[in-house]
Amino acid sequence: MRVLLLTLLCLVGIESYSQLSVSANVSQDFSIDYKFNDKYRVELGFNDGKFEDSTIKATFKAELLKKDDFGGYIGAGFVGTDFDLASIPIGMDFYPFEKKSFSIVLELDNQIGNSNVYVYGNVGIRYRFLK
Secondary structure (H helix, E strand, O other): OHHHHHHHHHHHOOOOOOEEEEEEEOOOEEEEEEEOOOOEEEEEEEEOOOOOOOEEEEEEEEEEEEOOOEEEEEEEEEEOOOOOEEEEEEEEEEOOOOOOOEEEEEEEEEEEEOOEEEEEEEEEEEEEEOO
16 A cells, blocks of 8 residues: 555656546556556556455556547556566547547456466546646
C-alpha cells in the first residue's frame, strides 16, 4: 500500500507531455496511468481484495491502433503482491463523447505464472486529465 501511495504522489507532480489517467473496472481494480507520449504509457493498478487477495499490477502499454473514437493497445507487466505473475493485457478504449477525456475500456488480461495461465476479461471506465 505504501508503494502505491508513493507512486501516486510521484506521478501527480510530473509535468511534461504527460497525460494522467485514472480508471476503475468491474473486477474492483483501480489504476492510475501515465502516458509518456502519444504511443507509450505505464500503469499501476490495485485490486482491493473484495473477491480475492489484494494485488498490485504494474504494466507498460503501447498503442497499436488510434482512431478518433477508439484505440487499441497491448502491454506487458507483472501482477501480485510479490509480482509473481507475468501479465499481457490486450485492450481497447472507446470514446463515446466529443471531448476525449472519458473512455470505456474493454481489456483481456492474460496472466502467466505458477505453472498456470489465467485469462481475465474486464470492462471499465477511464478518465484522462487533458491539458
